[in-house]
Amino acid sequence: MITMETRKIRVKDVTETLRDEIVLKAMAPDTAIMSTREISESFGVSPITANRAVMKLVEEGLLYRVKGSGTFVRGSVPCGLKGCVALLIADHVREDSVLNYYLRNIYSYFKKEQVTFRIVFFSELWDTANAERKLKEFDGIVMPIHIWEEKTIPALRSFGKPIVAFQTDQIREDIPVHQVMFSLRMGYAEALARMDGIESKKFHLFSEAHANGLARTSLFEQMLLEAGAQKENIGKTVLNGGEDVALECYRMTFRLAEKLRGKFVFSSSDFHIAVPLINAMDDRGLKAGTDYELMSCDNMEGHGCKPFARPRITAIDCDKGASADAAAGLLMSLIGKPSSAQHIVRIPTKLVMRETAFCRK
Incomplete structure (x- = not known):
């Protein structure tokens, strides 16, 4: 009944x-x-x-x-009267995209704090006059940092209220907004402390061509050299595939497989690089953690994603939930409190060891 x-x-x-x-x-x-x-x-x-x-x-x-x-x-999502904020995102967000992890946490934060917010698509800001009218109702904006681009800059510059950007691994001094970033140096330092024979070790660094991918790889290379690695022992591959970067990575890795044998491979992204790289190497009969070592950034396997039957990828944990909470919290702390100072929040990272590196028996 x-x-x-x-x-x-x-x-x-x-x-x-x-x-x-x-x-x-x-x-x-x-x-x-x-x-x-x-x-x-x-x-x-x-x-x-x-x-x-x-x-x-x-x-x-x-x-x-x-x-x-x-x-x-x-x-609009009417959750209360503690302010009204806009969450700017790209026009098309795939359900499996990294941004969705931020989106879910930001939504949960505002819902819990009873804050009214609305999702605004970045194309709505291309017409500056219309954008200014649209943004008037908001007390603040939170957005991925890549939304700050040529077509949106005029509207964002004229907003005049707090803007917090997330999804970045480096301070963007050219973008005059508050920023939440991952402090990758902490996680990288943990990894380097576990490496034996770094002076003679050979490396290959894979990165995407966008700013974050290049920044992640550049910092890791810099820290490798500071730790004693030889520049001639560091190979690099930059992937320019856009939406097809995973397919490009698979094909490139399949060709390079034998050259990667015995090397320490760094990946700037779990899903777009590390996963297809492992699949390609598996298809060539080379096993991560045995025939080569692999460390990636993000640790998506530690946050609910399951590309394999079990978590496999040694990764630098970039806690996107913590980053989203920090971005939302920073914005709420700034609403109604005008300040010319730029606020930077650094989210700690750490090494998570699994079978692809540092776990040989």
Whole structure:
């Protein structure tokens, strides 16, 4: 027998799941959501329960209904009255993208702190006049640092309120916003302390061509040289594949496999480089941790991602949850408190050892 209490719990569960899905998938304003019948079938609840969940989100202001047309996303997430902030993201965010890990944590932070926020797509800032009108309602902005680009700079420069950028591994002195960055030097130092015979060891460094990838690799190379590695023993590959960087990495590694035998391989990215690299080396009969060593950045395996049956990649842990919380918290601390000082928050990193390096028996 379904009691009134059970029905309330079901409505709450469906409401929260729908709310999270709308926000975390960054559904644009005026996007149609599932019909009540589709929600009922998808969640295995009655149409009455599905309708009550939708009406709850309509009452909150997240959705609106048009008679005869359906239910649509309004665009704001009304969580309270502690400020109204914008989360700027690229127009298309894949569900499996790294940015989604930040997005989920930022959303959870603002939801917990009862802060109203809305996702704004960076293309909405290309028209400066329209962007200025759109941004007027916000008390602050939090965004990945790559959103600061030629088309968005005019609108962001004229915003006049706090902007916090995350997803960076280096201080961008050319970008006049507050920044949350990973302190990779800490994790790298742990790794170097575990290396034997660094003076004669051979290395190969793989990086993506974007600023973060190059910065990660450049710092690691610098620290290798400071620790006694020989410059002639350090090979480098920069991948320029864009959306197909993983495929480019696989093909490149497949060709280089024998040359990587016996080397310590560094990867600036878990998913785009380390995973396809391991797959290519496996296909050539070379095993990580035995025939070569591999260390990557990110530690996505430690944060819920499972590219393999078990965690395999030795990695520098860049805690994206901590970075997201720090970015959201920094923004909230700055709202309503004008300051000309630039705030930089450094998130510590650490070495996480698995089978691909430092774990030989």
